[in-house]
Amino acid sequence: MKFFVEKLMRVLMVLSLLLVFGFVISIIFTIFSKGWSAMSWDMITKLPGGGFYIGKEGGFLNAIVGSLYIVGASTLLGLFISIPVVFYLNIYLKKNSKLAYVTRLAYDVLFGIPSIVYGAFAFTIMIYLGIKASLLGGIIVITLLIIPIFVRSMDEVAKEFPREILDATYSLGATRLETIRVVVRQIAPGIATATLLSIGRAIGDAAAVMFTAGYTDSIPTSLSQPAATLPLAVFFQLSSPIAEVQDRAYAAALVLTVIVLILSLLGRYFTNRFSKNKLK
Amino acid sequence: MSTKSSFNSLYNRYSHWRESAAVRRGKMFRPDYKFIRKSDESELVVEDLNVYIKNNHILKNINLTIPDKKITCVIGPSGCGKSTLLKTFNRLIDSVEGVKLDGKVLIDGEDIIHSGTEITELRRKMGLISQRPCPLPMSIFENVAYGCRIHGIRMRRKLNMIVQHYLKAAGLWDEVKDRLRTPATRLSIGQQQRLCLARSLAVEPQFILADEATSALDPISSKIIEDLFVKLKENYSIIMVTHTLHQALRIADYVVFMYLGEVIEAGDAQSVFNNPQHELTKKYLSGAFS
Numbered sequence: 001m002k003f004f005v006e007k008l009m010r011v012l013m014v015l016s017l018l019l020v021f022g023f024v025i026s027i028i029f030t031i032f033s034k035g036w037s038a039m040s041w042d043m044i045t046k047l048p049g050g051g052f053y054i055g056k057e058g059g060f061l062n063a064i065v066g067s068l069y070i071v072g073a074s075t076l077l078g079l080f081i082s083i084p085v086v087f088y089l090n091i092y093l094k095k096n097s098k099l100a101y102v103t104r105l106a107y108d109v110l111f112g113i114p115s116i117v118y119g120a121f122a123f124t125i126m127i128y129l130g131i132k133a134s135l136l137g138g139i140i141v142i143t144l145l146i147i148p149i150f151v152r153s154m155d156e157v158a159k160e161f162p163r164e165i166l167d168a169t170y171s172l173g174a175t176r177l178e179t180i181r182v183v184v185r186q187i188a189p190g191i192a193t194a195t196l197l198s199i200g201r202a203i204g205d206a207a208a209v210m211f212t213a214g215y216t217d218s219i220p221t222s223l224s225q226p227a228a229t230l231p232l233a234v235f236f237q238l239s240s241p242i243a244e245v246q247d248r249a250y251a252a253a254l255v256l257t258v259i260v261l262i263l264s265l266l267g268r269y270f271t272n273r274f275s276k277n278k279l280k
Numbered sequence: 281m282s283t284k285s286s287f288n289s290l291y292n293r294y295s296h297w298r299e300s301a302a303v304r305r306g307k308m309f310r311p312d313y314k315f316i317r318k319s320d321e322s323e324l325v326v327e328d329l330n331v332y333i334k335n336n337h338i339l340k341n342i343n344l345t346i347p348d349k350k351i352t353c354v355i356g357p358s359g360c361g362k363s364t365l366l367k368t369f370n371r372l373i374d375s376v377e378g379v380k381l382d383g384k385v386l387i388d389g390e391d392i393i394h395s396g397t398e399i400t401e402l403r404r405k406m407g408l409i410s411q412r413p414c415p416l417p418m419s420i421f422e423n424v425a426y427g428c429r430i431h432g433i434r435m436r437r438k439l440n441m442i443v444q445h446y447l448k449a450a451g452l453w454d455e456v457k458d459r460l461r462t463p464a465t466r467l468s469i470g471q472q473q474r475l476c477l478a479r480s481l482a483v484e485p486q487f488i489l490a491d492e493a494t495s496a497l498d499p500i501s502s503k504i505i506e507d508l509f510v511k512l513k514e515n516y517s518i519i520m521v522t523h524t525l526h527q528a529l530r531i532a533d534y535v536v537f538m539y540l541g542e543v544i545e546a547g548d549a550q551s552v553f554n555n556p557q558h559e560l561t562k563k564y565l566s567g568a569f570s
Contacts, residue, residue: 171406171408172480173402276463
């Protein structure tokens, strides 16, 4: 009987694993089968031409570049804001501090807020300040969106930070601020994972950038110009009645998936490199 | 070749200038690095020290004088406050919640208990070696250089010299000289403890506080550490907490016996071990409790 239960459970586990795997395969298959026909060098190296949205010449380089701009800048900004937050939460505040509790709760709430709400919130403020949809707006709203992801996932790793390492650093005469070099090195794998998660969320988000970054057919040359993004390129082209344009939406989705794949692989590689110094 | 070396020398000159300018302006602390410490007197006197942690009276009326350039062994059963005493000496006890200190600990005549103490400088003076070796999550080189860096030494050449010198002093140089860039966590546990020793020595302490530094190690590694301590006592005053009486018998010059937060007996190793005055000490030494 025990043996039977063991077997059964094992089969169930493998089944659920296959379910997830099947999901990924079928998504990739759909994107490929529909998008591959529309895929060409022109798509990823050219800006949309005059008749792009009725199925004529051009590509969606504007969306690729816009997405990379927004994701790159907001990931950097997010890192610079969230590392101090995590450091303060875990090194400066005591274990049972009320401020730490409230902060973590706040980030949990922010984590759960849908991105359209971020978009709407930022849009309201932008109207109030009289700013038009722009690259800067997109970067700021995406930064706001990913900071909770950064903080919460780094915090989980930083909570496990060994007390002995801190004591060892203090007993060399380090101030609390000077321990940051040690802390960052120890939680480096966590930072890499958090960055990966954040990039995934940032690059795939359509709702937050719709009002804030806008959409344009050219590559932005300054922060105050609107910027196109890949998820919006998918969204707009998919809602077109023309079949060719719909296929291009899948091609854009394909590019998006490949970018995420490349970033994930890079992230894995760097996670392994960073964790070699980590104290187990 | 020429471009690189000229760049290096330029950089060295620049960093030397930056460092000395900062020191001149009094913004940066620079310990006086001499490779053989001048044997200045360093004295540690404890007067009426009381330590409370959350209303528990941990250390009661401690009065001690730690002899200079000797190995002082603090012995006693578990939970008698030996580690707390060590942590008070470098104020690491501050990070314990609800702690209250009372009394005086004088290092070179200066009280370190009152709030005005410059704690980072105090901790530099009191090198602590913990029970389990705890290498920082960096390479072997960076582990030793870290302390120097935070105390304001940035010149590459100087750091190289310091790291080499103190790894030699800790008897680790020959084993690691070809892999200074590998993570410190890959060393064996005995080597890690010697690395921790080198790391403490690199910031030029006066005292070495060893909190059961050999209890996590195998017999051979602990023998190496013990021998190192005997060698190092020429230049440093060593205070070590130990659980093993045999170790104290082997290397102690001065012995402090503690029981339930009180110092029961303190004196020369010879006289304490051969002729204990107090009933409790006799019992402890004969193995009646441990």
